[in-house]
Each structure stands twice: as C-alpha cells, then as structure tokens.
Amino acid sequence: MKIDRLFGLTYPIIQGGMANIATAQLAAAVSEAGGLGIIGSGGMNAETLRENIRKCRTLTDKPFGVNLMLMHPQIDELEKVVREEQVSFVTTGAGMPGKYMAGWKAAGITVMPVTSSVMMAKRLQDAGADLIIAEGCESGGHVGEMTTMALIPQMTDALDIPVVAAGGIACGRQMAAAFALGAAGVQMGTVFLTAEECPIHENYKKAVLKARDNDTVVTGRIAGTPVRILKNAMSREYVRKEKQGAGVEELEMYTLGALRRAVFKGDTKTGSLMAGQVCGQLTTVRSAAQIMADIEKEYRETVKKMAAAEEE
Numbered sequence: 001m002k003i004d005r006l007f008g009l010t011y012p013i014i015q016g017g018m019a020n021i022a023t024a025q026l027a028a029a030v031s032e033a034g035g036l037g038i039i040g041s042g043g044m045n046a047e048t049l050r051e052n053i054r055k056c057r058t059l060t061d062k063p064f065g066v067n068l069m070l071m072h073p074q075i076d077e078l079e080k081v082v083r084e085e086q087v088s089f090v091t092t093g094a095g096m097p098g099k100y101m102a103g104w105k106a107a108g109i110t111v112m113p114v115t116s117s118v119m120m121a122k123r124l125q126d127a128g129a130d131l132i133i134a135e136g137c138e139s140g141g142h143v144g145e146m147t148t149m150a151l152i153p154q155m156t157d158a159l160d161i162p163v164v165a166a167g168g169i170a171c172g173r174q175m176a177a178a179f180a181l182g183a184a185g186v187q188m189g190t191v192f193l194t195a196e197e198c199p200i201h202e203n204y205k206k207a208v209l210k211a212r213d214n215d216t217v218v219t220g221r222i223a224g225t226p227v228r229i230l231k232n233a234m235s236r237e238y239v240r241k242e243k244q245g246a247g248v249e250e251l252e253m254y255t256l257g258a259l260r261r262a263v264f265k266g267d268t269k270t271g272s273l274m275a276g277q278v279c280g281q282l283t284t285v286r287s288a289a290q291i292m293a294d295i296e297k298e299y300r301e302t303v304k305k306m307a308a309a310e311e312e
C-alpha cells in the first residue's frame with residue numbers, strides 16, 4: 001500500500017529532513033498541502049526543536065515528523081523532545097536508532113530510518129522500523145554509493161516493510177519510476193529547496209535554479225564523508241586538496257559551518273550548497289502545494305501514457 005493511504009495523506013510524498021533548512025515553516029507548508037512535512041533537527045538544539053514543533057502545530061493541524069541525526073551531540077535531548085511533544089513520525093539518519101526504538105514505539109511514533117544499504121535496512125527492520133527510506137546517491141547532502149535505480153528493487157525484494165524511494169526524484173515521471181521499482185512513496189529534498197516557503201537565502205535558491213545537470217559534485221569520497229553539493233570555489237578547492245591527499249582536519253576547514261554560510265548568509269563561494277542531481281530540471285520557484293500538485297499531475301499522465309503505449 002502507498003504511504004498516502006497508509007498515513008492519510010493527499011500525496012505519497014515525504015519532504016526530506018534538511019538540517020538548518022527544514023524548519024517549521026517548510027514542514028508545515030508541505031503537511032498542510034497534503035504531503036508529510038519533516039522538521040530537520042540537524043542544526044537545532046532541544047529548545048529550538050521544541051519551538052519548531054510548537055510553531056508547526058500553529059501552522060497546520062495535519063501530521064508532520066522530525067528528522068533526527070543520530071550522531072548529533074545532543075541526540076538524547078532531541079529524541080526526548082520528540083516524545084514529549086508527541087510527534088507522530090520520526091526519520092533517522094547516520095546510524096542505528098536501536099536504543100531509542102522501544103521508547104518511540106511506546107509513544108506510538110512511526111519510525112522511518114533513512115539508509116542506502118540493504119544489510120542495514122534489514123537490521124533496522126528487525127529492530128522495529130515501520131518503513132525504510134532508501135536513498136540513492138543522486139540526492140543532495142550526505143550520500144552512499146548506490147543509485148536509486150539499482151537500490152530500490154534490491155531493498156523491496158529484501159524487506160517485508162514498505163520502502164520509500166529518495167534521491168533523484170523531483171517530477172511525476174521520476175515518481176512513476178519509483179513506484180515501478182516497488183516503492184510505496186517518495187522522499188524529496190532538492191525540489192523543496194526551491195519552494196516559496198523554503199527559508200534559505202535567496203542566493204542559495206537562485207544557485208539551485210540556475211544549476212544544470214552536471215553542476216553537482218560529491219566532496220569527501222576519499223575521507224569517507226561523501227556529500228553532494230553544487231560546484232563552487234569551495235568544492236573545487238576541496239576536491240583539489242582531496243586529490244593531493246589532504247587529511248581530514250585540513251579538509252574540514254572547508255566544510256565546517258559551510259552549510260550555515262550558504263543557508264543564512266547566501267555565501268555561494270565558500271558555502272556548502274547541498275543539492276541533488278535533479279537541480280538541472282528545476283527552474284522556477286513554486287509553493288510547496290504547487291510542487292506536489294504538479295508532480296501528482298505529471299505522475300497520472302505518465303501512468304496513462306505508459307498504459308496506452310502498451311496497447312498500441
């Protein structure tokens with residue numbers, strides 16, 4: 001069953017948690033329009049997360065979720081806030097949420113870990129995950145090795161719980177492809193960077209809209225911290241140093257605080273403008289509601305066209 005029916009949504013769409021970006025404003029806009037909005041707690045502390053959850057409730061009475069990055073230094077405080085505030089959905093990144101699982105289940109939270117490994121997904125299923133968000137390396141931000149196209153069928157074949165596809169999805173044809181691969185829904189991040197309600201600096205938004213197909217690069221492959229960002233002066237310098245064999249500490253000088261520089265200051269030269277490969281297909285700012293309506297419309301047309309082509 002698709003996640004729109006499972007969770008009572010209008011669209012089978014989850015807005016990916018994005019640290020420093022997916023605040024109450026964006027999550028509420030997505031949920032209010034019929035998707036599942038997610039507050040990204042990556043750049044927050046317990047107090048700001050609580051404020052965002054409460055603000056989200058003033059903006060929408062629809063369900064929304066929180067993304068918890070498990071390597072966050074204050075993860076214990078953040079996950080406690082999620083339970084205290086009775087958030088309905090949690091997505092997790094960067095590790096095994098095992099020790100929190102029982103508490104989340106007892107609180108009635110739907111747990112949806114993000115991973116790009118089938119082995120990890122199976123362990124998460126055994127640990128009690130309700131659904132897996134399988135993310136391919138086309139995506140913006142931290143990435144694995146597998147593409148969405150190769151990953152999703154292997155995930156759906158291996159698991160008994162629903163799989164949501166993430167990475168490289170920003171239009172109805174891509175959503176149709178995800179369903180053809182066996183997904184029960186899609187999670188999108190990059191397309192929501194271009195949403196009216198997305199509170200990033202306008203320089204960052206403009207850079208995403210201007211970017212073409214080949215304008216992203218993965219930094220940190222050698223250091224073991226691969227992140228997909230838009231090419232700029234920082235990424236070029238980073239990759240040059242990386243190829244010269246620079247150590248993790250030297251490389252971190254480029255990335256430390258770099259996402260915040262992009263999001264809050266609009267620094268497109270030394271900032272880390274995380275974005276996925278779909279950036280080349282995004283050219284206009286739309287409301288979150290319009291983005292999802294456009295995707296749904298194109299998805300329906302695509303399915304019809306495919307069925308008609310079969311009968312020709």
Ligand SMILES: Cc1cc2nc3c(=O)[nH]c(=O)nc-3n(C[C@H](O)[C@H](O)[C@H](O)COP(=O)(O)O)c2cc1C
Nearest residue numbers: 016017018019093139140141167168189190274276
């Ligand atoms: C700017 C940016 C920041 C992100 N930050 C996070 C994060 O904090 N936690 C997380 O689990 N995923 C994060 N992601 C991944 C998204 O939640 C989502 O899975 C991904 O963007 C989907 O692929 P797409 O970019 O091709 O749409 C981020 C993605 C982007 C583009």
